[in-house]
Amino acid sequence: MARVHIIGAGLAGLSAGVELARKGYETIIYEQANQAGGRARSFNDAHLDRLIDNGNHLMLSGNYSITNMLETINASARLIGPEKACFDFADLETGDEWTINFNRGPVPLWVLYESTRVPGTSMMDYIAGLKLLTAGNRTVKNLFGEQGQMYRRFWEPFSVAVLNTAPDIAVARLMLPVLRETLAKGSEFSKPLVAKKGLSHTFIDPALKWLSYRKADVRFGQRVSKIQVSNNRVTAIVAGKKTETLGPDDKVVLAAPPWVTPTLVEGIIAPDEFAPIVNVHFQVEGFDETKTKTPMLGLVGSVSQWLFVRGDIISVTVSAGHGLAEKSSKEIAAITWPEVAKAYGLDPTKIPPARVIKEQRATFIATPDQLAKRAPTKTHLNNLVLAGDWTDTGLPATIEGAIRSGVSAAKAILK
């Protein structure tokens, strides 16, 4: 029977596995690490004595590939968010606080009234957002940088969160598909969503369980070091000490990161410049999540960009954090804690136990040069397709993009 070999058990590989197993395919998944999840994973942190994620991951209710996958693996209830499409912000420089509250339907009524707009912005600022439609290769800063508070309080935080790229080099148009599928469709599609207990609990554990019921063969600690090719076909996969010979109808989904894929298959080009994301998890004794008005808070005028609360852990996210990632963990905690303390009314001098995680290659950077290196699903090899957040999904490198890439890879195989 024909089998599909999937290399990489990140969300792209798992999503391809789920789609293919759904159609009755026998799958073998090779994962170099001893756990699945790749860049979206949870682990028990001994220092904090808590289960934490490698990084806070924010998703939106309009991310239909995510919701479809969770529905399939019976894990929809593990992704949570507020009833309303609300985003709380605080400007630590000026002390201003505001909430963006998206209304139902595609007409953004909230921009009509000064009381519901981002403070310091005018209706014209929102109309100027239409410039995105004809932005070409212009950067976020080039397009919106003159817009004062609209830039500082909306475009800059939004673009850095979505593109993980500094606004002076980030291609603005890559935000367009995200806006189209979420914020531009109204509140039903704009609710912020986070993993209930952790990324592994929400995505990875239920996906592996679901796959195990369908007899998927998931092989951990199996780094693929070579893909053998003959007559434009993959004929064998060398993983760990074993060489797996492919049958004549076997297929391969290569769902490895962009820095690995070109090393395994000659002739494939992938993005090769990356930006770090820094996360700091503070364990705040006695902090009560249920008493917090804002379990997710966007910050402006600070190094910290987003704060997330889960139980007594307050986590800071800094995307495109090149300068910060170069500092020591101690320095990073010392820089970000006073900002957290200011936002939540805590003592800035008492830095609680902290875990700093620097993901140096969190995503590729969204510049024209790097976007041109995104590869299509199909390759020059007849039985090998690609998946991964870096492939040409049309979306930024996100969970939604990774899962969608897995679905596209599975569809290409089913064809």
Ligand SMILES: Cc1cc2nc3c(=O)[nH]c(=O)nc-3n(C[C@H](O)[C@H](O)[C@H](O)COP(=O)(O)OP(=O)(O)OC[C@H]3O[C@@H](n4cnc5c(N)ncnc54)[C@H](O)[C@@H]3O)c2cc1C
């Ligand atoms: C800190 C951080 C914060 C983020 N925040 C957000 C967010 O808020 N919202 C959002 O949507 N996205 C966010 N992202 C992006 C998101 O995590 C990624 O887009 C997504 O996880 C990528 O999945 P992937 O399967 O494409 O790649 P990966 O997760 O990199 O998976 C690739 C897998 O292949 C395995 N592998 C590599 N080489 C081999 C080999 N030779 N043999 C076998 N296996 C191999 C790896 O171990 C890995 O498991 C964030 C990323 C990071 C790092």
